Amino acid sequence: MKLFYTLTIFAIANLSYAQIKKATTNDGKVVILNDNGTWNYSDEKDNNLACDLKNDLVKPIPRLRKHVSAETEVDENKIKFINRSGGTNSGNGMFTLCVDGIKMKYRQMGTVYTKLGGSDF
Template sequence: MKKLLFTIGLLVSTLIFAQQTEKCDLPKDYQEPKPEKKLQSGLKRVNATINDLRRHIAVENDCDEKEIIFLRISEQMGNGMYSVCVAGKPMKYKRMGSVFMRANENPFDTSNSTK
């Protein structure tokens, strides 16, 4: 009887947590943070502006550029961290030089490369 109740409890809790997904709940009048104009003009030379990141995210996630909303922008000339809402799903991206990638990706990881 204890095993049956434990199994049912485990199954129910697993199903409940599996149904929960993170979503961006933004107010209707939400304003995106504005990047520094001086910094963006410097990044324009190497195609690493906010608009370039928006295009990169749209292609990577197969969505429209209008579905991408910036939540937080923290950038310098050499790097940057960005929190975005992509079609209702929160994500984080980073910039190293002029290269954009998801925040959890390691560009120096060679375990997936072929020889």
């Protein structure tokens, strides 16, 4: 009987350990991480990073739109402004954009715009 309980505990521990692990890239793609160290893209997207806007929700900043277009190689018409906190006149601000259906955040420090969520180096 002890052997049965021991095997049952090991079986349950093994099942809980072998769960699929998922990660999300900066551009919203979902990656499945396998136990053997390999990975592959999933067909789903992270809904927290997805967006679908026809128009800007706040007043756009042409200079930031050009910067994001050059950095992401996305047409300026596909970049929509969702949210804005500070920025432009104060020299510091945070911006949430919808870039070709993917939500991205940028920070303004003086005259420089930096994408948030990725490595700065």
